[in-house]
Amino acid sequence: MSLTARWRSSLSLRVLVFSSVLTIVLVIGSASLLMARVQQGVLDAKVSESLVDSAVALDSAREIIESFDPNFAANSPRAVVNSIVSTLARRSGQPPAYEVLLLANGGGPERSTNQVQVSTVPINLILEVYENSQQFWAYTQINYADSAPVSGIVVGAPILLPGETQYGLFLVYPTIQQQEIVDVVQSAIILFAIVLSIGIVSIVGFLTKRITDPVREAADTAQRIASGLIDQRLTVKGKDEIARWAESFNSMTDSLEQQITKLKSLSMVQQRFVSDVSHELRTPVTTVRMAADLLHEQRSTFPPEVARAAELLQSELDRFEVMLSDLLEISRIDAGAAPLNIARCRIHELILETLDSVRPLAVQFNVDLVFKEPSSESTLDCDKRRIQRALRNLIVNAISHSQSPSIEIEAHLSELTVTISVTDFGVGINPDQLKHVFERFWRADPARSRDKGGSGLGLSIAMQDVEQHQGKLLAESGPEIKGTIFKIQLPVKQPGISHEM
């Protein structure tokens, strides 16, 4: 199944994907917010601590400047700078709580501890300090000349050395510890976010499955029921809404099944009745038949009216017998008790034999039977008796009802199907009536054609015979065709038939 088709057909897949995306977005969002807040909290403390500390350091730097003789200090600023930096560095302790940078605004000696680079102090901060003569701070990256940079906070304040030289005293506080805390918290948050996402997605998946599984089961069961397995039911678990739904589904199927069984048994009773009646009639009909035959043979010795009565008795008995056997056949087909006896047979032979059997009737009605023989010889898998009966019924129907002077029988052979057509050039059947020709006991003109004989079941038996072979029986008639064409379409091969002849 393609991905789109699966997407459309699976509700649980859609729910799962939607809820996963939503969960992941929410978790990532709240985790980053949380992380930012933690970082902020930890660093804020460090910043205020650093500001206090640097203010103290600034004071001690100013004290050092004042302790120098102003003249000496003005002449050797380097000594002052060295003294400030080394004093503050001492104060910083080991390992140092901060690094010191003493930068001159203009010319003058500069110094820093532990080879901290000037680039550590952002240029903006330097400018702010010089212009505003106040304490300022910023986050930064501490660049060393000989080791890897670390993150930190830089606090700067202006300081005036003797000789009116302006300097900036910058104290750089590394935030390695704070960063470590933030890192630990961060990985904890990430881990938590992953666990939470997986948890939520699997809970959603599980719940969706809990709901869609019964729906899917019900759909499958309904399909099986539709295909005729009426005894299929849903399993009812627990007492929740889904269980109640399954119960109602089952009780609906129960009542359907009851109805179907009832109808089935009714129709079986009816079929049984038709079959029994037909059989019971056979013994008395045999007696009547023999008596009628006897009378018929002696009719030349009877007065004319009685002789005619004997003839009518004989011919009507023929009709009665045809009707009886057709009725029986229909009831057998209805009961599904007429299995096909399929064998491979030659189409040519099948048609010729059928024509032989209807020829006497054709002669009686003065109708020409024309067989347009196919050029090639071919075979067909069928119950020969049943197909011959269907074909015979079509021909007999054409002979007795079409008023056509001739009837054409033709076979069209293709690789997969055989079409045998019976064409007459007679009165035709109008489209309204054509719909009904295969109905039982249907007659085109009830008032007139009853005396033409036949049971009224012939075409519907033919229909059953052909359909049981997975074939089609078609009728065409209309203004563009003179007369009527009946076609038997049959598959050349029936499943499960060996190829022996």
Place this chain on the structure above:
Amino acid sequence: MSVVRVLVVDDDSALAEMLGIVLRAEGFEPFFCLDGLGAIAAFKTNKPDLVLLDLMLPGKDGIEICKDIRAISGTPIIMLTARSDTADIVLGLEAGADDYIVKPFKPRELVARLKARARREVSKDIESLNFAGLTIDVVGHSVTKNGKELQLTNLEFKLLACLLKKPGQVFTREALLKEVWEYQHPADTRLVNVHVQRLRAKIEDDPENPKIVLTVRGVGYKTSIA
């Protein structure tokens, strides 16, 4: 030939009476039995040449009667049945009936069948045949196997003689129906199948694995040439 005696076993008295009228008109001599229980007794007292047997009878059904008659005699039996579609027909044939006719039938058809079954003679162009331990005396109407006489019915005898007249030639079931049963029109080929089986049960050493009457799949039967 003397008058052919026909035993009619049918519980429908009107039909039986009518059959009597028709049979007498055709020169048969009918006897009647109206229920199943008395059928064997009637058969023994009247010694008929033919039996016309309804399948559905009160007391004892036609198939049982058929078996009982076969146990004591090879007299031709024709079954009368109202159903052409049931297993009853095959059961009846297996029980030993030679032929069957479905109600309602035309009297002419019934008479033709009765006459065909009543004829005992086989074409006399050969007087006797020897085949795989079988000796068939066509004139004396008897078959012996390894010196022991076999009890074949008239029909089985005709079937065997027909197949043996042309050893190795394949007979279709339709041809056998025409030749042995004397049908002019296509009829039920189950008749042939069942009777070939009954014949094999009598003449073959192992009926499951026949050596004399062989099946030619999809066509019919033949006798082996050797």
